[in-house]
Amino acid sequence: MGLGVPIIVPVSKPSKGAAGKTGLWRVERPVVNEDKCIKCWLCWLYCPEDVISEGDNGFPKIDYTFCKGCGVCADVCPTKAIQMVREEE
Amino acid sequence: MGPEGTWEIITGNHAAAIAAKLARVKVVPAYPITPQTTIVEYIASFIDSGQMEAEYIRVESEHSAMAAAIGASAAGVRAFTATASQGLLLMSEVLHWAAGSRLPIGMAVVNRAVGPPWNIHVDHQDAMSQRDTGWLQVYVSSNQEVLDTILMMYKVAENPDVLLPFMVCLDGFVLSHTYMPVNIPRQEDVAEFLPEYSPSHWKLDPNDPITFGNLALPDEYQEMRWSMDLSMRRALDLIEDVSEEFFQKFGRYHGGATWKYKVEDSDYVIVTAGTMASEAEVAVDELRDEGMRVGLLKVRSFRPFPHRDMAEVLQDRRGVVVIDRSIAFSSGGPLGIEIRSSLYNRSGSPPIANYVTGLGGRDVTYRDIVAMAKDGIGRIMSDRLRRPYYWFKLKPEYERIELSEEVRM
Numbered sequence: 001m002g003l004g005v006p007i008i009v010p011v012s013k014p015s016k017g018a019a020g021k022t023g024l025w026r027v028e029r030p031v032v033n034e035d036k037c038i039k040c041w042l043c044w045l046y047c048p049e050d051v052i053s054e055g056d057n058g059f060p061k062i063d064y065t066f067c068k069g070c071g072v073c074a075d076v077c078p079t080k081a082i083q084m085v086r087e088e089e
Numbered sequence: 090m091g092p093e094g095t096w097e098i099i100t101g102n103h104a105a106a107i108a109a110k111l112a113r114v115k116v117v118p119a120y121p122i123t124p125q126t127t128i129v130e131y132i133a134s135f136i137d138s139g140q141m142e143a144e145y146i147r148v149e150s151e152h153s154a155m156a157a158a159i160g161a162s163a164a165g166v167r168a169f170t171a172t173a174s175q176g177l178l179l180m181s182e183v184l185h186w187a188a189g190s191r192l193p194i195g196m197a198v199v200n201r202a203v204g205p206p207w208n209i210h211v212d213h214q215d216a217m218s219q220r221d222t223g224w225l226q227v228y229v230s231s232n233q234e235v236l237d238t239i240l241m242m243y244k245v246a247e248n249p250d251v252l253l254p255f256m257v258c259l260d261g262f263v264l265s266h267t268y269m270p271v272n273i274p275r276q277e278d279v280a281e282f283l284p285e286y287s288p289s290h291w292k293l294d295p296n297d298p299i300t301f302g303n304l305a306l307p308d309e310y311q312e313m314r315w316s317m318d319l320s321m322r323r324a325l326d327l328i329e330d331v332s333e334e335f336f337q338k339f340g341r342y343h344g345g346a347t348w349k350y351k352v353e354d355s356d357y358v359i360v361t362a363g364t365m366a367s368e369a370e371v372a373v374d375e376l377r378d379e380g381m382r383v384g385l386l387k388v389r390s391f392r393p394f395p396h397r398d399m400a401e402v403l404q405d406r407r408g409v410v411v412i413d414r415s416i417a418f419s420s421g422g423p424l425g426i427e428i429r430s431s432l433y434n435r436s437g438s439p440p441i442a443n444y445v446t447g448l449g450g451r452d453v454t455y456r457d458i459v460a461m462a463k464d465g466i467g468r469i470m471s472d473r474l475r476r477p478y479y480w481f482k483l484k485p486e487y488e489r490i491e492l493s494e495e496v497r498m
């Protein structure tokens with residue numbers, strides 16, 4: 001019998017960015033218009049990547065390193081405060 | 090010789106259920122299907138009567154049965170289930186998840202033909218079509234071998250170099266519903282041979298959360314498949330070691346990855362699996378009475394495939410007759426295909442006559458095996474072995490059409 005078999009298991013510890021820098025997937029970025037935002041936090045609740053948090057000014061803040069640009073936040077926002085803006089080259 | 094157990098006259102399904110009990114499995118997700126049903130019924134009665142301590146989960150389908158077995162095994166306990174035919178096919182997707190997650194789940198597969206049309210009788214296509222799921226697959230030919238092999242395969246599957254799930258495949262009705270004397274080993278002896286399962290590679294634990302089956306992209310995926318393949322190859326040696334250890338403890342030996350009968354001095358070797366191998370033993374004796382030096386190589390382990398055994402035993406023989414109970418459409422019998430790949434790059438590789446027969450439970454007796462052996466040997470001796478495989482025991486009106494194919498070659 002040769003060397004031991006490296007059993008490579010498909011398991012991962014939950015950690016920030018466990019699936020890589022998903023921000024690189026983005027075609028459009030969500031931009032919050034604070035004038036329209038009513039701080040209902042639906043965007044925070046629905047974001048599948050958990051990248052929305054409360055910023056210093058009390059409004060939603062998006063972590064663009066991991067925001068994948070899915071647009072769910074823009075879709076659920078009741079006041080249309082989030083706009084999807086095409087990424088520049 | 091090993092310690093005494095007790096003798097009982099029981100069916101193959103009963104033997105499988107007793108094996109699960111002796112292995113002290115902790116979770117049994119169950120969904121019934123003919124001819125597997127009595128396995129999960131026996132287990133239910135063992136649990137109900139307090140003879141077995143396990144969680145019995147009645148699920149809504151075989152897909153769920155395997156999903157639940159995965160959950161149990163991932164939580165770190167020994168899991169067992171059983172199925173057949175369409176049930177196994179419905180599980181197919183989750184079979185890959187079990188193997189890829191490296192969970193040594195045990196399963197009895199009662200081999201049954203695949204529909205349509207509905208047919209409840211023996212045929213190996215159900216399990217053999219699941220060849221590439223990453224499950225170890227062992228085919229057996231007696232009720233004693235059913236019981237003993239389930240115990241042995243837990244030991245192989247749970248080895249830290251293997252960590253893959255396994256199927257023990259028993260022929261529908263021919264074993265599942267046929268009574269034979271079986272020696273039931275004592276619980277304490279089995280516990281010594283097969284200790285509790287305690288995984289060290291990974292397990293689900295609420296205090297240390299992890300996810301499994303997450304994303305792995307091109308820079309990681311290939312090594313995971315390689316690791317499964319290497320484990321599968323290493324399992325071959327372990328099957329030999331564990332069979333030997335079992336023999337030392339219990340005094341019974343069914344072979345390792347293969348079992349050999351009168352091959353030493355053989356000119357020709359018959360290769361087959363499952364209960365056809367028991368018939369083939371009788372056929373070998375008949376042929377020897379007629380003066381032909383023929384032996385039998387029974388394939389027990391189909392995954393991992395014992396390529397080395399094949400090469401060692403078959404190289405330099407005058408010919409090989411491989412009998413399959415499954416059809417890989419347009420390509421032949423699954424055993425025939427594998428054995429060709431064992432021998433192709435070797436010098437002195439013998440001609441191989443591959444027969445496909447016994448589908449949907451069509452009876453294959455020792456007389457049929459004698460007939461196939463003679464047909465194969467005749468073709469080899471007279472240089473008429475032209476086709477990769479032959480059908481055997483078709484109805485005469487269809488046999489004629491099949492024979493006309495030979496002229497077209």
Ligand code: SF4
Pocket residue numbers: 030046047048049050051052062066067068069070071072073074
């Ligand atoms: S676009 Fe998607 S990922 Fe990005 S913040 Fe909105 S919901 Fe989250």
Ligand code: SF4
Pocket residue numbers: 032036037038039040041042043044060073076077078079080081082
């Ligand atoms: S969903 Fe819209 S309104 Fe609500 S917090 Fe988010 S951006 Fe503001």
